[in-house]
Amino acid sequence: MTTPFYGSDFDALEAFDPDIAGVLLSELGRLRSGLQLIASENMSSPAVLTALGSTLSNKYAEGYPGRRYYGGCSEVDKAETIAIERAKALFGADHANVQPHSGASANQAVYGAFMSPGDTILAMSLPMGGHLTHGTKVSFSGKWFNAIGYGVDRQTEDIDYDEVERLAKEHRPKVLLAGGSAIPRTIDFARFRAIADEVGAIFWVDAAHFIGLVAGKAIPSPVPYADVVSFTTHKVLRGPRSGAIVCKEEHAKAIDKAVFPMMQGGPQMHTIAAKAVNFKECATPEYAQYATQVIANAQQLATSLGERGIRPTTGGTDTHLSLHDLQGIGVTGADAEKRADAAGIVLNKNAIPFDPAKPNIASGIRVGSPSVTTQGMGTEEMKLIAELIHTAITQGDGDPEHQVARDVRAQVSELVERFPAYPR
Numbered sequence: 001m002t003t004p005f006y007g008s009d010f011d012a013l014e015a016f017d018p019d020i021a022g023v024l025l026s027e028l029g030r031l032r033s034g035l036q037l038i039a040s041e042n043m044s045s046p047a048v049l050t051a052l053g054s055t056l057s058n059k060y061a062e063g064y065p066g067r068r069y070y071g072g073c074s075e076v077d078k079a080e081t082i083a084i085e086r087a088k089a090l091f092g093a094d095h096a097n098v099q100p101h102s103g104a105s106a107n108q109a110v111y112g113a114f115m116s117p118g119d120t121i122l123a124m125s126l127p128m129g130g131h132l133t134h135g136t137k138v139s140f141s142g143k144w145f146n147a148i149g150y151g152v153d154r155q156t157e158d159i160d161y162d163e164v165e166r167l168a169k170e171h172r173p174k175v176l177l178a179g180g181s182a183i184p185r186t187i188d189f190a191r192f193r194a195i196a197d198e199v200g201a202i203f204w205v206d207a208a209h210f211i212g213l214v215a216g217k218a219i220p221s222p223v224p225y226a227d228v229v230s231f232t233t234h235k236v237l238r239g240p241r242s243g244a245i246v247c248k249e250e251h252a253k254a255i256d257k258a259v260f261p262m263m264q265g266g267p268q269m270h271t272i273a274a275k276a277v278n279f280k281e282c283a284t285p286e287y288a289q290y291a292t293q294v295i296a297n298a299q300q301l302a303t304s305l306g307e308r309g310i311r312p313t314t315g316g317t318d319t320h321l322s323l324h325d326l327q328g329i330g331v332t333g334a335d336a337e338k339r340a341d342a343a344g345i346v347l348n349k350n351a352i353p354f355d356p357a358k359p360n361i362a363s364g365i366r367v368g369s370p371s372v373t374t375q376g377m378g379t380e381e382m383k384l385i386a387e388l389i390h391t392a393i394t395q396g397d398g399d400p401e402h403q404v405a406r407d408v409r410a411q412v413s414e415l416v417e418r419f420p421a422y423p424r
């Protein structure tokens, strides 16, 4: 290294704390040895990880660039200003707040900006594909607000827009929310906007899952339609584990005040610097190509699993994830997750729409292509992965020593050797 830089000194960490250094190494080994198909995960770049491991972590910077409560903010001000300008340019947004610590924190700020306790929000219910922060009883969102849930159509298994409209007229929500964690299809933002306007609601999009596809111009953007868009930066987007919000100019002050001081304290300046790096990455042609390939791969995976009797809900996907109904092969979501894991394939059980099983068992799995696409895999590899998943979950028993688990793991090893995560 030619420039003196403190941080990311693994040798020093290993010498001082072999316990934690060991965990860092074995996690890298875990990432490299299996297939990561969790739809909300990805593998951020060494550049992003370097910014995260920097001395910017030390700085207290409550407030916003040029308006801080502490001295010494000249350098972190630069980082945050760059992050804000890049986010605005990337998404064509009037305003950006890059301080939310996570997706849930970003969502908390949106509630804080537009709602008071007891106000009504209309959002997709969790078992239909929504998120914990969209009004479930175990979350602040359902404890402090009156949350009404909409779902999907039984036939299409996609968002039931007529139901959304009916519930909006009936309940007159303060905020109408679109987005979720298990929605394989693109969302009709124009339709949502029209419904919100009809009842005088704020239209909020939680784009946590798919914002990376928007950044890569691979699917339509919610930004022109929504009053406010919250998102995570670590899913398809491939940045640091964090969150952000973009909004119309008229809501800028309300959003900024809700993030700080209403909901958060000091911002994590190292993470904000890492978000700036990530936004720069996302503006490149390589990232656009990546986003397009993520969708092609998810579609191939959905199709190939479907051909083996593992039915994709809605008949497929337009995005980075698909949801699969396992009832046709007589395996539960919980068993599928365990059997795949034993075979070196990491995916998650997931409720399917109108799921007859309990949430901790579930009748489905959710698979996503962001990580394997980052590793450089294409549609041919997705066909093989579908075959491996099918074999593991129909013939395995969850024991890593079972012959089927061993055989599949050997094929997974071969595949990840050709497409390594974090190549040496």
Ligand SMILES: *Cc1c(COP(=O)(O)O)cnc(C)c1O
Residues within 6 Å of the ligand: 040, 102, 103, 104, 105, 107, 130, 131, 133, 179, 180, 181, 206, 207, 208, 209, 232, 242, 243
């Ligand atoms: C992941 C996710 C979140 C929460 O993000 P965290 O960073 O885990 O807090 C919020 N909303 C949706 C739709 C998500 O998928």
